[in-house]
Amino acid sequence: MNVQITEVTRRFGRTQAVAGVSLETGPGVFGLLGPNGAGKTTLLRMMATVVPPSSGSMRLLGRDPGSYASRKEIRRRLGYLPQNLGYYPGFTVAEFVEYFALLKEMPAGQVPRAVAAAVERVDLGGKARAKLRTLSGGMLRRAGIAQAIVNDPELLLLDEPTAGLDPEQRMVFRGLLRDLGQRSTVVVSTHLVEDVGAACSQVAVMNEGQVVFHGTPADLTARGEGTGAAGDAPLERGYSSVLAAARSSLAARS
Amino acid sequence: MTAARLLRIELRRNAMPWILPLIAALFWFDSYRPSTTQSAFWVLRTFWNMGQGHTIIDFGPFVAGVAAWMGSRDGRRGMGDLVAGTPRSRWAAQLATWGATAIWAAAAYLAFVGVMFAVYARQGLAGSPPWWWVAVGATAVTAFSAAGFAGGVFFPSRFAAALAAFGGFLAMVLSSQTGFGHTSGWALILPTNSNGNFQPDSGILYPYLPDLPIARIIFFAGLAVAAVAVLGLPARAGGPWLRRAAAVVALAGAAAAGTAVWLAGTARLGPHGLVIPALHDAASDQLTPYTPVCRPDTGVPVCLSPAYRRYLPELATALRPVLAEVAGLRGAPSSVAQTAATYSPGEVALGQGMTISGRPPVLGVPLGALNLPGAFGSTTAELTGQLQLLAVHVIAGAGSGAGTPAQQAVQAALLAGAGTPFAAQPGALTNYGLPSWAQADLGALTEGHQSRRGPGAVAGPVFAAAQRLAALPAAARHDWLAVHLPALRAGHLSLAQLP
Amino acid sequence: MTAAGVHRASSGAAPVRTRALPARGVTRMAWLYLISRRIPAALGLLIGVAAVLWASLYWRWNIVGGAAAQAVIPLTLEAAAAAVIAVTTYGPFGETERATGRWLPYLRLSMAVVLTAAAVGALAAAAAGGQLPGGTLAMLRNVAGLTGTGLLTSVAFGGAFGWAGPLAYLLITEGALAGTWTTPWMWPTRPPHDLGGALCAALVFAAGAAASTVRGSRDHAVRLTRSRVHRS
Numbered sequence: 001m002n003v004q005i006t007e008v009t010r011r012f013g014r015t016q017a018v019a020g021v022s023l024e025t026g027p028g029v030f031g032l033l034g035p036n037g038a039g040k041t042t043l044l045r046m047m048a049t050v051v052p053p054s055s056g057s058m059r060l061l062g063r064d065p066g067s068y069a070s071r072k073e074i075r076r077r078l079g080y081l082p083q084n085l086g087y088y089p090g091f092t093v094a095e096f097v098e099y100f101a102l103l104k105e106m107p108a109g110q111v112p113r114a115v116a117a118a119v120e121r122v123d124l125g126g127k128a129r130a131k132l133r134t135l136s137g138g139m140l141r142r143a144g145i146a147q148a149i150v151n152d153p154e155l156l157l158l159d160e161p162t163a164g165l166d167p168e169q170r171m172v173f174r175g176l177l178r179d180l181g182q183r184s185t186v187v188v189s190t191h192l193v194e195d196v197g198a199a200c201s202q203v204a205v206m207n208e209g210q211v212v213f214h215g216t217p218a219d220l221t222a223r224g225e226g227t228g229a230a231g232d233a234p235l236e237r238g239y240s241s242v243l244a245a246a247r248s249s250l251a252a253r254s
Numbered sequence: 255m256t257a258a259r260l261l262r263i264e265l266r267r268n269a270m271p272w273i274l275p276l277i278a279a280l281f282w283f284d285s286y287r288p289s290t291t292q293s294a295f296w297v298l299r300t301f302w303n304m305g306q307g308h309t310i311i312d313f314g315p316f317v318a319g320v321a322a323w324m325g326s327r328d329g330r331r332g333m334g335d336l337v338a339g340t341p342r343s344r345w346a347a348q349l350a351t352w353g354a355t356a357i358w359a360a361a362a363y364l365a366f367v368g369v370m371f372a373v374y375a376r377q378g379l380a381g382s383p384p385w386w387w388v389a390v391g392a393t394a395v396t397a398f399s400a401a402g403f404a405g406g407v408f409f410p411s412r413f414a415a416a417l418a419a420f421g422g423f424l425a426m427v428l429s430s431q432t433g434f435g436h437t438s439g440w441a442l443i444l445p446t447n448s449n450g451n452f453q454p455d456s457g458i459l460y461p462y463l464p465d466l467p468i469a470r471i472i473f474f475a476g477l478a479v480a481a482v483a484v485l486g487l488p489a490r491a492g493g494p495w496l497r498r499a500a501a502v503v504a505l506a507g508a509a510a511a512g513t514a515v516w517l518a519g520t521a522r523l524g525p526h527g528l529v530i531p532a533l534h535d536a537a538s539d540q541l542t543p544y545t546p547v548c549r550p551d552t553g554v555p556v557c558l559s560p561a562y563r564r565y566l567p568e569l570a571t572a573l574r575p576v577l578a579e580v581a582g583l584r585g586a587p588s589s590v591a592q593t594a595a596t597y598s599p600g601e602v603a604l605g606q607g608m609t610i611s612g613r614p615p616v617l618g619v620p621l622g623a624l625n626l627p628g629a630f631g632s633t634t635a636e637l638t639g640q641l642q643l644l645a646v647h648v649i650a651g652a653g654s655g656a657g658t659p660a661q662q663a664v665q666a667a668l669l670a671g672a673g674t675p676f677a678a679q680p681g682a683l684t685n686y687g688l689p690s691w692a693q694a695d696l697g698a699l700t701e702g703h704q705s706r707r708g709p710g711a712v713a714g715p716v717f718a719a720a721q722r723l724a725a726l727p728a729a730a731r732h733d734w735l736a737v738h739l740p741a742l743r744a745g746h747l748s749l750a751q752l753p
Numbered sequence: 754m755t756a757a758g759v760h761r762a763s764s765g766a767a768p769v770r771t772r773a774l775p776a777r778g779v780t781r782m783a784w785l786y787l788i789s790r791r792i793p794a795a796l797g798l799l800i801g802v803a804a805v806l807w808a809s810l811y812w813r814w815n816i817v818g819g820a821a822a823q824a825v826i827p828l829t830l831e832a833a834a835a836a837v838i839a840v841t842t843y844g845p846f847g848e849t850e851r852a853t854g855r856w857l858p859y860l861r862l863s864m865a866v867v868l869t870a871a872a873v874g875a876l877a878a879a880a881a882g883g884q885l886p887g888g889t890l891a892m893l894r895n896v897a898g899l900t901g902t903g904l905l906t907s908v909a910f911g912g913a914f915g916w917a918g919p920l921a922y923l924l925i926t927e928g929a930l931a932g933t934w935t936t937p938w939m940w941p942t943r944p945p946h947d948l949g950g951a952l953c954a955a956l957v958f959a960a961g962a963a964a965s966t967v968r969g970s971r972d973h974a975v976r977l978t979r980s981r982v983h984r985s
Contacts, residue, residue, distance in 0.1 A: 075340055091267055412843055
């Protein structure tokens with residue numbers, strides 16, 4: 001198991017962003033669904049070792065990120081694409097990816113090839129020397145994906161990776177996810193249910209900081225059958241059904 | 255190699271080059287242009303821009319502002335999470351960014367100063383460049399970049415650059431006033447304090463003393479190290495050992511800066527400039543050997559350092575009438591040679607005069623300490639007056655004081671004979687830093703005090719004696735001096751013994 | 754999410770076009786604009802600059818060298834205030850903001866004028882009772898002219914580097930004060946009641962305000978399309 005999370009919580013002031021999440025996953029593509037404010041991004045940030053959990057335990061790639069040395073080792077083998085991708089507008093695509101390759105302590109001799117491969121993989125080879133400020137939103141997102149995969153990570157965390165991508169690029173990206181998931185653990189946080197259905201072998205649904213569903217996409221689809229839940233596709237109906245159940249359960253408790 | 259690659263990226267994408275054209279224009283305007291009014295000596299042309307730190311003023315605030323902009327980059331661009339999620343310590347990444355910024359700033363500074371020095375060299379300046387001060391400037395610019403960068407990291411606001419730039423400028427302005435006029439005390443560490451460290455003959459007859467520049471380099475290097483090390487203290491900067499190391503380095507930098515301030519406080523004014531005992535190398539006290547250039551056709555040979563050769567005619571012309579008065583007399587100078595301008599401890603202004611020493615007697619002229627034409631607005635006439643006054647002062651044996659009344663009278667008479675009327679002499683004495691006469695005699699010479707019988711009315715006894723001596727024919731005056739000059743110089747002559 | 758509470762026009766009716774914002778809307782819009790430009794922080798900084806001016810006058814941070822040299826420290830602080838104003842022109846929204854209605858130029862102009870007035874007011878208050886070289890009139894002239902240089906710099910090079918203009922002008926002025934220049938374009942070197950200096954400073958302020966109003970500060974989004982864009 002590359003990811004083992006046990007009763008992890010995270011509080012920001014009075015806000016309980018993550019309220020006791022337990023997850024385990026190994027190689028493959030793991031989808032994280034949920035409405036805005038469900039805690040997906042915070043969970044991903046904890047897995048990226050950017051913020052520590054308020055309580056609970058985590059083991060990532062067999063290590064406890066609580067110690068600095070372990071955290072460093074995890075980060076060497078980690079790829080992370082945040083929801084709000086910051087970037088230096090003056091860098092070119094290649095420089096941006098190279099910068100993070102170097103920060104990830106990749107051997108310097110391997111960096112140029114790895115950068116070229118990552119840029120090609122996200123179909124930005126023709127824009128490698130273009131400044132980031134000249135790129136469209138979708139291209140910027142792809143540049144962000146490139147920096148996340150440049151070190152061939154064992155744990156890849158992607159927060160809204162397909163935001164801004166056109167339909168063709170989303171299909172290509174799903175193929176990339178499936179390919180990456182054969183060797184690594186890929187956790188994808190997204191609003192787009194169809195991306196989860198197309199690429200993920202497992203999916204969790206979060207609501208109000210908790211995981212309210214964990215299973216396969218087929219299981220999620222089954223949850224929506226016969227319930228009359230909203231949605232244009234079976235997976236969407238399953239998602240809506242799970243959320244509705246979670247909300248009514250919450251309402252009943254409160 | 256990783257560090258080199260990181261640095262290469264940062265060098266290529268740094269914002270510092272964009273501000274360099276503006277700095278270049280200001281550098282020309284504020285550092286080079288004002289220097290062109292000075293005489294063609296390295297020490298004079300670089301007094302304003304290197305000695306008083308104007309190259310640092312032109313660079314430092316802009317460097318601080320742009321460095322603050324670079325330091326705030328991660329905060330402004332929302333890169334915090336992305337960078338924090340990498341194994342390489344944030345401090346290491348920041349060092350690469352700062353390093354590139356500092357390299358651009360220091361390299362530009364050295365390039366601009368290099369171009370300016372190349373122009374000076376083409377202009378054929380005499381003496382040698384103040385290389386130590388170039389190193390001070392480069393270190394100061396690096397310190398500005400470090401301080402600005404640290405400010406930007408901790409306060410990643412849109413206002414960081416403006417505050418860093420103007421804070422740096424205000425600091426330089428205030429430093430120019432702190433300890434102004436002092437030649438001792440901690441304020442000497444400030445880069446705009448030029449007292450006692452840009453001596454007139456520095457780089458010509460003796461080397462620039464490196465003591466104070468070394469202390470300033472230590473100071474600025476310490477500040478730069480401390481500012482950059484402080485970036486390694488926050489929890490996000492790296493692991494515990496790295497942060498401990500950063501704390502140690504920060505303390506070391508602060509200690510270095512503090513030590514430099516203490517060293518500056520121990521400085522004392524030596525003959526060739528400020529000496530810091532702990533840093534002083536006795537070899538730098540040695541005079542720079544040279545082959546003098548002479549003008550032998552004046553009767554009394556006049557010899558100067560080759561750096562001053564352009565002043566030979568003026569020197570010879572100015573001294574000719576004075577030396578003619580005492581030509582051939584016992585104790586009178588048989589030749590004129592240049593001596594190095596030196597400071598005497600306890601003096602702030604350069605109040606030294608000429609000397610007569612050796613066998614045969616040689617008139618020593620500290621030409622570098624005098625008002626050379628073109629230096630700070632002086633004219634040839636002023637130099638002539640100063641040379642004649644100092645010459646008669648030493649010929650009369652007055653030494654470093656006003657002299658005896660008899661010496662004052664002879665001095666005044668000889669000056670009048672050389673072309674400085676009595677009425678102009680009290681002002682000249684004051685201008686050239688020599689003690690003036692007794693008040694009663696002064697009153698006779700100031701405007702409005704002349705009697706109704708016209709100029710030259712007798713007032714004090716010194717003035718009266720001077721008038722009588724000056725009224726004698728030159729030959730008679732020469733004969734009198736032939737008999738009485740030794741006693742006059744020894745201070746054994748009274749006013750009553752003057753003709 | 755439901756459509757409850759959403760007002761719909763009756764079918765067939767022409768859409769209502771609101772031509773004027775109510776006063777409350779204008780105020781709210783102006784407030785949000787000020788927040789986006791960090792004006793509260795800028796006002797705090799202006800007060801800080803004024804406090805430093807007060808300290809310099811109270812403790813007599815003088816510069817040796819006569820009357821002209823005495824003006825350097827107050828002038829530095831006036832330029833700092835102008836730099837703060839210039840930096841506030843930087844907008845975080847880029848094209849999104851420019852592709853809106855007609856209010857943006859008015860907001861830009863109002864902000865420039867109000868901030869300049871605030872800077873003058875703060876500095877005047879700090880100098881009250883002290884011996885500000887040239888007095889309040891000279892300070893008003895200097896701040897206005899320096900702000901103009903900052904606004905012009907922002908338009909040309911971006912709000913983030915708007916501080917460079919006032920700083921460069923300050924350095925040149927320092928040299929002019931030492932060299933006893935008399936050109937009215939170096940208005941800090943002119944007497945407080947000098948008409949030429951005041952006119953030049955006013956012209957520069959007007960030019961900067963006009964440029965900032967019409968074009969706004971340069972931002973990198975302009976380069977995205979590599980074509981002429983409407984910046985107002």
